[in-house]
Amino acid sequence: MDDDLVLNIATDDSVSIKAGLGKKGGRWTERLKEKRTLKRKSRTEEKSTPSVLVSKSSENDRPSKKARIESAQPKSTAQVPTVQPNSSKQARAAQPVQPSRPTQIISSLFSYNPKVDAPAPRPIEPSKITAPSNAPLDSSTFSGLGLNPLLISHLSSKMDIHKPTAIQRASLPALLSTLPEKSSRDVFLQSQTGSGKTLSYLLPIIQDLLPLSSLSYIDRSIGTLAIIIAPTRELAKQISDVLEAILKMRLRAEDSSTTSPDTSTQLTRWLVSGLLVGGATRTHEKARLRKGLPILVSTPGRLLDHLQNTSSFNVGKCRWLVLDEADQLMELGFEETITGIIQGLDGRRRMAKQAMEEGKTNEVGGWDWERRRRTILCSATIREDVQKLAGTALSNPLMVKATEFDKDENVNTTSSNPEKSLVIGSNPETFTPPSQLSQKYVTVPLKLRLVSLIALLRKLVAETQVRRGAKIIVFLSCTDSVDFHWNLLAGSSMAGPEPHSLAGKDDDESDESSEDGDVKSTSKVYPDKVEAQCSLLPDVTVFRLHGSLPNNLRLAALKGFTGSQGKKNKPAQENSSILFCTSVAARGLDLPLVRAVVQYDLPTEGGVTEYVHRVGRTARAGKGGEAWAFVAPSEVEWVKWAENKMQGEETGDSSKVSLIGVAVEDLLRSGFGGRGSEYEQRSTEVQLAFERWVLQNKENALMARKAFLSHMRAYATHPSSEKHIFHIRNLHMGHLAKAFALRDAPKSVKVAHAPSQKKNDAQTKTHRASNKAKTEGVKDWEKSHSGEAEKRMQAIVRAQGRLIKQGGVMASMGASEFQISGGYDLEKLVGR
């Protein structure tokens, strides 16, 4: 039953309808007749009552099905409760606001919600008693592992890295070894998120190539000696940045500088790195390749393209190949591309060797042609598809892995038999987050989702702001939802539709009168902005990131979020920022100081593995962090399901991974403050601010509807194995619409909802009809959706779907995340 809206007419003459209803005495039929007449009369009065929101909306404005007049509201400004700040900083920015008019429509956020059981008490948080599982180890040193002193000194002095982590301790001896039985072996690296896998392979590569810098006849023209493949542009850029940071190291030990130069080990600085990702012009990339890039970081599609089409790409001597984030490479359907790359590298090597032997090349000789190329495959999981890739790319690999048990010196973490390790050492399905991560969940009725999100963000920001800036990542299901929430936060204000601050707003974008004399809304869509301020979250900058944004904006969002540019003269780490994103930011990204990860929408693809990857953006390298999951009342089963998956269903050891439940009331109270149930009033006011923004103009309303429908569409893509938890038929459309600040579900879906209102219908029949119509509603939207880019991407995703069905080659990428590795790669794959 729809019950979403309550009219709060707090005027002098507001009268409780209920109080006036009914006639005492007489026959019951007369009483009923009287009652109906009164009801009809009151409805007519309601319709004619002016209201702030009614006057601003024509198409959205429908009377609530079950409206009631609130008579208990005082006349004063307290009718519009103001969110009370949790800190003095917030107090300055979140000033109480006088309502411009005495009447408001207030959504009944707190009635007709499904009953939510109180979370089971957990006296001790596991994170408080568990040592960090991905922290550097006190029991080991880099020098003990055989790392070059130049590298050790640089790590320590410039990168604040002093001791190896468990995976580094396990992998470096194998990868640095010059013993013939070890030095040519491929390696499979597996460990938790944030455990330092990147340095585990970068340090050995640099150490291997470093001696070449002492040979005066070698320079960049030697070509590419090491290639690192990453699934996304962001990740490739990140790896490239770490690589560049290491390559800036001093090439002489500090104590052997000017006074006593050790000329025998003098190194030249020709070891440079290059980045190849879609988006840059091919001609420019070709020129750089011709010049020579000894260490190359690339996304797979672009690399294969150059291997096939760039004759000056000299890879004949390539001796390292790294496949980072192998599980994501597989999920994105890059298996065939990787096979092509390996074949391309082998072919080029054969050709170069032959040319050398036949004396057809001027290149320097003396190269150790016999040493085979070593391949390293990195993955946080050892799923079946990753094992398949390992089978294709690796030959007789060493399996190196790190778990929290690696701290025990007696445990041998390196196995020469990966097959055996996979079976005995760990359950391939088990993938645990860092032990120090505090994992929480909150069961939120659909109507309360949006205000609960704001409450949580306010709470997290307030808790952290006292110490230093909070960095929070919020994962949403689809690009439209990211855009909507970002714009909503940027545009909403407790003061109503007042101008809002949008960072980077150009002068010519300032408010101005439209032709018809109205003041143009400041809440227009900003397609080329990724950064904004939000009055509900004072002193916080909000960013957005998803795969449909152009490359430059994606990188700008990441750069801004990590605070490379300080705001208000504060050091970068003291600025609070929130990133709204899709799963594009789930894997591999190492964003410093992320304090919390909020999964507002649980992953539609990748199940628990994706959940662990997402939460792994915090609690990195031994640092603390919090993970929050929003669970709908119909999804509560997810908690146990996820816990079981993370700790290995067969062990049943619930102490290993457990999520702590937090009551939604407690969350709202800590986010909005106030005594007793004051948080209800404050939440309602925040919800109203959002609804005002949506009703402000057609653009906003369209964005909200689009986000709602895209979210539904994404939700429907949960795999069948999860349908017992995430099924669209369990969602109340009207309530969910509230979470998109809509006062009703968009029409196409609303139509679908009608059958369920017929109480006499058999429930199963209703559900079936409702589901069918919901799906049709979504399809209708797809049909009417006009954006060219969107159409193109829909075609690509459909084509991917076909590929899955035909040969299992491509993996689905989620409902609305189309460009995870760049449109170019996808289009190329589809075109094939």
Ligand SMILES: Nc1ncnc2c1ncn2[C@@H]1O[C@H](COP(=O)(O)OP(=O)(O)OP(=O)(O)O)[C@@H](O)[C@H]1O
């Ligand atoms: N030995 C170390 N001591 C301290 N910090 C380290 C050490 N090694 C790596 N780090 C830091 O840990 C963070 C995580 O490293 P990295 O990104 O390589 O993790 P990862 O295992 O690849 O994670 P993911 O699986 O999420 O990609 C980085 O910020 C890195 O600088």
